[in-house]
Amino acid sequence: GAVVSQHPSRVICKSGTSVKIECRSLDFQATTMFWYRQFPKKSLMLMATSNEGSKATYEQGVEKDKFLINHASLTLSTLTVTSAHPEDSSFYICSAREPDRDTQYFGPGTRLTVL
Amino acid sequence: AQSVAQPEDQVNVAEGNPLTVKCTYSVSGNPYLFWYVQYPNRGLQFLLKYITGDNLVKGSYGFEAEFNKSQTSFHLKKPSALVSDSALYFCAVTLTGGTASKLTFGTGTRLQVTL
Numbered sequence: 064g065a066v067v068s069q070h071p072s073r074v075i076c077k078s079g080t081s082v083k084i085e086c087r088s089l090d091f092q093a094t095t096m097f098w099y100r101q102f103p104k105k106s107l108m109l110m111a112t113s114n115e116g117s118k119a120t121y122e123q124g125v126e127k128d129k130f131l132i133n134h135a136s137l138t139l140s141t142l143t144v145t146s147a148h149p150e151d152s153s154f155y156i157c158s159a160r161e162p163d164r165d166t167q168y169f170g171p172g173t174r175l176t177v178l
Numbered sequence: 179a180q181s182v183a184q185p186e187d188q189v190n191v192a193e194g195n196p197l198t199v200k201c202t203y204s205v206s207g208n209p210y211l212f213w214y215v216q217y218p219n220r221g222l223q224f225l226l227k228y229i230t231g232d233n234l235v236k237g238s239y240g241f242e243a244e245f246n247k248s249q250t251s252f253h254l255k256k257p258s259a260l261v262s263d264s265a266l267y268f269c270a271v272t273l274t275g276g277t278a279s280k281l282t283f284g285t286g287t288r289l290q291v292t293l
Contacts, residue, residue, distance in 0.1 A: 069221070106283045107268070107283050109280055109281070156222065165229070167212075168224060169221040169223070170221045174219065
């Protein structure tokens, strides 16, 4: 149990285009999901907290107009990187809070490469 | 503010020997503590957590961790290391109240188990 999926696993796009990443909790309902960014050989940086049915809460320094988050259902949150640039290339990881076990479970990550 | 320190960038252990990966934390309250493992190009897998109760917590794959309040530590241990344990290990903390609160991660410790 407590499986979180992400799609796609890797994506390559041209500079200026937008990319959508999906995060799904497969066997539980998650009112809260989180989006992280991980740089090579670095820890995870929390970008935003996604709450079902309400606006996401962004961390300081994260541009909400560039990283659009939608949490339309209890099992799906999406992160859209708008007008992507090479500096947005990174490993993006989502997590979902499983309420019964009060634990965050992580997706497998999405590697974004912007050319 | 809450913080986590993992003082070792890398730990090297021979297969069959015991391993310890160190973690210390700082929070202004009662902590929830977690260990996650990350394999290359993958998301984080939950290993174990401490919320309250017994200071020795047992988790997945034979790992355990000991909560020490006086030393504000939560070291990860395993009696006998396997080559397949080689991965990146993250310690994380949040305040009591659950993981709807933000997780703060350490910088990660790379465990290398050799034959």
